[in-house]
Structure formats: C-alpha cells, structure tokens
Amino acid sequence: MSSPEYWTKPWPSSSADIPPPSESAPAAVAARPTAEQVIAGLRATSEGGPDLVQLLTPEGERVTHPHFDLDIPPEGLRDLYRDMVLVRRADRECNALQRQGQLGIWVPLLGQEAAQIGAGRAMRPADMAFPSYREHGVAWCRGIDPTELLGIFRGTDHGTWDPLEKRFHPYTIVIGNQVLNATGYAMGQRLDGKVGDGQQDDAEATIVFFGDGATSQGDVNEAFVWGAVYDAPVVFFCQNNQWAISEPMERQSRIPLYQRANGFGFPGIRVDGNDVLATLAVTRWALEECRSGNGPILIEAFTYRMDAHTTSDDPTRYRLSDELEAWKLKDPIERVRVHLVRSQFADAEFFAQVDAESDALAERLRAYCVDMPTPPPERIFSQVYAEGSPPLDRQRDEFLTYLSDFDHSGGAH
Structure with missing residues (x-):
C-alpha cells in the first residue's frame, strides 16, 4: 500500500508566505477555559478532524477509507471483541483490588482497549514492543498473563516475563524514556540486517507506546530525530487520550500531534483510537513499512481516557462530566458488539461465553493477587x-x- 497523499504538506517557500501573527494573540498565560469553551472544543475536535482514519463508526457501521481497508472474517471480529472485553474486565478487577488495598497503585486503560488491541494484534511474533505503564492490552496480545502485571503495582517486582521471549519490554514509569530506548533498539535491528524488503522471514520492526503528555518530553523529540536520521524501523504509537494527567490537549500542542512528524521528515497519521479495525489496519501497514526500510512512522491514536490517570488521581477536579458522557457514546467495545449483532456475526451464546470467560478471569486475578507470594529477599x-x-x-x-x-x-x- 502506498503512502497516503495527504501526508505531504507544502512548506512556505519564503518568509513572505508566512502569515503575520494575529493581533489578538493569546496572552502568555491563558485563563482556565470555561465550561462552555471546553464543551465547544470537544464538539470541534472529538471526531478527530478530516484526516482521521476510521473503518467502524461509533454506531457500529462499517465504512471505507481511500487508503486503508481491512479484510477480516467474522471469526477475526469475534476474537477482537473477546480481547477487548477480557482486557477491560482485567483492568476493572485490578482497579478494584487497588481500592481494597491489595495493590499500591493501578493505571487504568478504560476506553483505550481498541487502540491497544488493534496495535498489539498488528504485530508479528518477531516485532518488539516498548510500553509505558498503561499498555495492559498490548501485554495481553503478546501472551503475558494479567497476573504477571500485579507484582509491578504491588511493588514487589518489575514484571515476571522474559522480554526477549515475549518481545515485550518491561513497563517504563519515566515519561517518554522508553521512546529513546525503542529507537535505539530499532537502530540495532537495521544494523543487524533485520530490515529489507519486508518479505524476508526474519524481518523485524519495533513499536513504542506513549501518551500525548510524553510528546512534550525531550526524550520523545530526541527519539524522533534519531529515528529519522537513521531510518530506524520504529513505529511511534502515541495514544492521545486527550489528558496529560490534568493537562488538556489544547494546552499541549498548537497543531495535531500526528502533524509533528512532518517537522522531523517522516510520515504521521491519525487513526480513530476507539476503532479497533482502523487501528489494526493502520498499525499493520506502518509496521510493514518499517520492516521494508521505510521507517519511522508516527501514529496518533485519537482516543479518550475514560477513567483516572491512576488510582491516585481524581479526574472530577479538572474535567467535566459532559465530556466524559460524550466520549461514552464512542465506546470501543460497544461499537464492535453492535456491528457483530447487526451483521449476524455473533449470537447471544457467544456473548454469554465471553462474559463467563471474563468473570472467570476476574476471579482468577483476585485469587492470585490475594495470595500473591512475597518474593524471596535474595x-x-x-x-x-x-x-x-x-x-x-x-x-x-x-x-x-x-x-x-x-x-x-x-x-x-
């Protein structure tokens, strides 16, 4: 698949082409927006803009895109639905376990299931993933059992999986730090001859996950420079969940985040992060481009954090309930469920089986967490x-x- 033409943006040919600053430019320190302004901004931006790649609408309707498509059988749709339901249930159970004193902290992923499952399922076994601290869905896709995450949030270990076996790096708490690490790893993949025409059996790529808040960190921008200069086979996967803890997106960037890639000389694309099909298609394409030597690529998954930043955060202090309710209508799981029902790809028995499986997973997580052994001091x-x-x-x-x-x-x- 060729690169979408709309990535190519003309640059001003001279300073005369750059418009003068507005006479009504905002002050250096802007006043906190009113409730009406926040709601107006939500209405203007919640659809993600004209460049948003979407294959499944919030109403569960399949739509086409001129540059991306996804041929997926009903069984594949059911698998994606199951992934998201189970990951959400595990997330909710761990959130409850923290509230009951079994974990020191928990980082919820509620609302971001499609972004993580879509990206995780786009990877090949040899690809390497570098998470931040919220990528429980990607961990699930890499074969990591949710019980292996519990020690991190109780403070007894850094995760019990082998990163080289699972191709999933340990969680990184320092904001943006993993983006530099991933870029260096991707540079090593190129030096080791793991990048070529994309058809070789041992072709590899790297994908690194970070949030909108991390794009303000120096490490992320330095990684963009290194990745671009050395043609690193790395997909920069930014989950723009609209809030960097309590800082709204409009106070973080003057332009959409995916457009920042232009300044570093590589393509950027915005995908509906609540659409698991679009995320899967775009990420699969981006990884293939990187394996073929056409990296790096920036993906901005336009999504929303439906819960707190962590269990130590209270989002009611800085965001409006109207905003949350508006995004609930774009729920990533519900749109797939509606599509499955309308298309007659799943029946009541299937949904009951998934619900029963999620209940069993939650029960197993709770039992493991309550009896989780303390690691030996040696x-x-x-x-x-x-x-x-x-x-x-x-x-x-x-x-x-x-x-x-x-x-x-x-x-x-």
Missing part, C-alpha cells in the same frame, strides 16, 4: 546484575545470615 542480589561477583556474593551471604537470626529467635532480634 532476589535483590540475583535480579540486578547479570552476573555475580565476590563482593556481591559476600553481601548476599551476610544478609541471609542476618535474616536467619530472626527465624531462630521467633521474630525477635
């Missing part, structure tokens, strides 16, 4: 350095001897 000596050393081994032995004294004294020392 892990701090075996999980930091790749190899031991005499000083480290001596410290380990002294520490274990110290701990054994507690056991011999019945807990007193």
Whole structure:
C-alpha cells in the first residue's frame, strides 16, 4: 500500500508566505477555559478532524477509507471483541483490588482497549514492543498473563516475563524514556540486517507506546530525530487520550500531534483510537513499512481516557462530566458488539461465553493477587546484575545470615 497523499504538506517557500501573527494573540498565560469553551472544543475536535482514519463508526457501521481497508472474517471480529472485553474486565478487577488495598497503585486503560488491541494484534511474533505503564492490552496480545502485571503495582517486582521471549519490554514509569530506548533498539535491528524488503522471514520492526503528555518530553523529540536520521524501523504509537494527567490537549500542542512528524521528515497519521479495525489496519501497514526500510512512522491514536490517570488521581477536579458522557457514546467495545449483532456475526451464546470467560478471569486475578507470594529477599542480589561477583556474593551471604537470626529467635532480634 502506498503512502497516503495527504501526508505531504507544502512548506512556505519564503518568509513572505508566512502569515503575520494575529493581533489578538493569546496572552502568555491563558485563563482556565470555561465550561462552555471546553464543551465547544470537544464538539470541534472529538471526531478527530478530516484526516482521521476510521473503518467502524461509533454506531457500529462499517465504512471505507481511500487508503486503508481491512479484510477480516467474522471469526477475526469475534476474537477482537473477546480481547477487548477480557482486557477491560482485567483492568476493572485490578482497579478494584487497588481500592481494597491489595495493590499500591493501578493505571487504568478504560476506553483505550481498541487502540491497544488493534496495535498489539498488528504485530508479528518477531516485532518488539516498548510500553509505558498503561499498555495492559498490548501485554495481553503478546501472551503475558494479567497476573504477571500485579507484582509491578504491588511493588514487589518489575514484571515476571522474559522480554526477549515475549518481545515485550518491561513497563517504563519515566515519561517518554522508553521512546529513546525503542529507537535505539530499532537502530540495532537495521544494523543487524533485520530490515529489507519486508518479505524476508526474519524481518523485524519495533513499536513504542506513549501518551500525548510524553510528546512534550525531550526524550520523545530526541527519539524522533534519531529515528529519522537513521531510518530506524520504529513505529511511534502515541495514544492521545486527550489528558496529560490534568493537562488538556489544547494546552499541549498548537497543531495535531500526528502533524509533528512532518517537522522531523517522516510520515504521521491519525487513526480513530476507539476503532479497533482502523487501528489494526493502520498499525499493520506502518509496521510493514518499517520492516521494508521505510521507517519511522508516527501514529496518533485519537482516543479518550475514560477513567483516572491512576488510582491516585481524581479526574472530577479538572474535567467535566459532559465530556466524559460524550466520549461514552464512542465506546470501543460497544461499537464492535453492535456491528457483530447487526451483521449476524455473533449470537447471544457467544456473548454469554465471553462474559463467563471474563468473570472467570476476574476471579482468577483476585485469587492470585490475594495470595500473591512475597518474593524471596535474595532476589535483590540475583535480579540486578547479570552476573555475580565476590563482593556481591559476600553481601548476599551476610544478609541471609542476618535474616536467619530472626527465624531462630521467633521474630525477635
């Protein structure tokens, strides 16, 4: 598939072509918008603009796009629906577990299921994913059981999967840091000859996930520079959920985020992040372009964070309920459900089976979390350095001897 023509934007030929600044330019410090202004802005931007790639409307209707299409059988649609339902249920259960004191914190993905499942299912087994801290749906697609995430949010480990086996990097808490790491990894893929015509069996690409708030970080922009200069096979996947904690999108960027790619010399595209079909089609295309040596590519998944930034956040203090209610009408799961029913691709028995499976998953998560073992203390000596050393081994032995004294004294020392 060729690159969409609308990525190519003409640049001003001279300074005379650049319009003068408006006489009514806003002050350096803008006043907080009124409720009416916020709602007006929502109405103007919630559809994502004319360049938005969409294949399934919020009403569950399949539509066409001049540059992207997705030929998917009914079974594939049902699989995507199942993925999103199970991931949402796991997310809701973990959110409840945190409220009940079983986890220290939780980062909800509610509302972003389509963006994550669509991108995750677009990957090949050899592709590498670099998440931030909200990519529970992508982890699911890479074969990571939700129980493996629990230790991260209880503070007992960094995740129990092997990143090289699952092709899924550990979660990154520092905002934007993983984007540089992913770009470096992608540069290594190119140097190792893993990029070519896209048809070779060992062709690889990298995809890195970050939010709209991360685009204001230096690491992300530096990664754009390195990726562009070295033709790194990396897909920059930005989940624009409209809020960087309490900072609305209109205070983060003067232009749509996908258009920033133009300034770095590579294509950017905006997709309906609540449309799992469009996200799957666009991400699949972008990864294939990167495997063929045409990277990097920026994808802006236009979505919405339906819950708090984390369980320590209270979004009612900074956003309106009208905004939340408007986005509920664009729910990523409901539109697929409606499409399945209207197209007679699924019956009541299928939906009942998925609901039963989600209940079982939630029960299993809860049971595991309540009885989750505390990691043995010697892990701090075996999980930091790749190899031991005499000083480290001596410290380990002294520490274990110290701990054994507690056991011999019945807990007193």
